[in-house]
Amino acid sequence: RLANEVVDGLYKLLADMASDPNHPVREKSEEALAQLAQELKSDPELRDRINQWKLEMIDNPAIAQWIDGIWENGRTALLKASRDPNAAMAGHFGDALMQLGNSLQKDPILNRQLNRFARRAVAGVVSSYGDNIVKLVSETIHSWDAQTITDRVENAVGRDLQYIRVNGTLVGGLVGVTLHLIGHWI
Template sequence: MKIIATGMLVVMAIIYFTSKNYEEVHPALGFVRAFAEAAMVGGLADWFAVTALFRHPMGLPIPHTAIIPRNKDRIGDTLANFLKDNFLISRLVAQRMRTVDLASGIGRFLKSPSGGEGRLKFGASRLLGDAIASLDKDRLGTMFKGAVKTQAVGLDIATPMGQILQAVMAEKRHGPLIDSTIRWAYRTLDTNELVIRNIVTDRANAVMRWTGLDDRVANEVLDGLYKLLADMAADPGHPVRAKTEESLEQLANELQHDPELRQKVNEWKLEMIDNPAIASWLDGIWEKGREALLRAARDPNAAMAGQFGDALIQLGNSLQQDKLLNRQINRFGRRAVIGVVDSYGDNIVKLVSETVRGWDAQTITDRVENAVGRDLQFIRVNGTLVGGLVGVSLHILGFWI
């Protein structure tokens, strides 16, 4: 637009000098000269006016030029006061908020998040993901492990262990546990049969080894153990099984009421907490949890999946259909916005004023000129054309006077 406006001024100058030199050739050239002459005057005047807003014309320190750079602080204060006096007024905000159906808007978003509100969903997801990623993961990990350890130290595990075991015994669910223990004992005995034979041989005297009684004793011991395990597996009422059940019932009771056993369980728990393997395990849980949280936060559709998503959709329907809930949400929204205006309106105004004051003269000049400069160049174009028409009109009037 600057090129067009300046080009018109140059064209008018060329037309003026050309028509003035050849004006005697034909009377009509007088009208052309008058148009171009007045157009130059109008174009130059408007060029001066437009330029004077932002800088000194041709660098000359002419008074009352470079108006915007010289008055940027006053412009900032005026803009801030204008914003405060015309927009950040509780009464005006309340009137505007009466026409805003906040609840229905939230309801539409929750009901169909993939619609026009998708940009909000993607923006919020990206913002949440960036916020989580910006946090110090090592510090948060230390806090997480510290919180887990603090809770674990104060946790009573003996009582729930006893209650669980007692409930298992009462509901007769301990049978598979005993069966699996018998199978484990059988496999262990079979694997370590040679070890048992060596123990018997080592403890036998020379006579027994010379007569081969050590092998017979070892065989009898192994056969007895195999037979005991087989009988226990086949007979649910076997005395050893009954004794085992009695011992389990006693253990369940002692876990809940025996101070000595409870103290031992607590000591075992503290040893487990201080074990480096547990710390490494907690580190792994934290890293996986953080990665999962980041993936969920950066996936705008994750929040809308599963039962949680169904609940949000149902809430969206309620916000649109439940008139009472709709009114309550809208009332809360109005009060919240009005409260923000009342509490922070002055800070918002101060922010605008201080931001403009912080700009240098060139910054505010460039920003204002980029915002309205195109229309200001149209003023130059119009000034050139209007000036030319006025010049022709005055030339015509000169024939009548």
């Protein structure tokens, strides 16, 4: 019961910090993280200690088992949610996503930081794997036959494809009639 109260208190604190950009604990956390980042840049001894700690954690079988458990639970939850679209936004996960969305809308600093992180991540992935991504997409598309391409386009465009076909036919017919009339008139 005490553990539940502590977890509930931490959850409320995190929710308050997420919704209030001027929350004192949030400001202190951001200051501490900025100071740590500065120290990591300037103190090689600290970098070595943290790197050593990281390597020890990676080598620890209990940590590996814990990470495997997290991965397996996450994978199972994602598979379950993908099979039931209504479940994706239910429960704690849905609440967390809604809080994140609200925080991103209300907090320009968090929004800017997330955008910066996303840009850096995409740039890193593209610089590291860009050629492989292009090769994979090209090889995949080249392996498709005409029916597969047709199915993909129809699925992507959906009902609008019929409107596109009708409009194409009407426009093509009007252009043909117009050219025919111009030919007869000249």
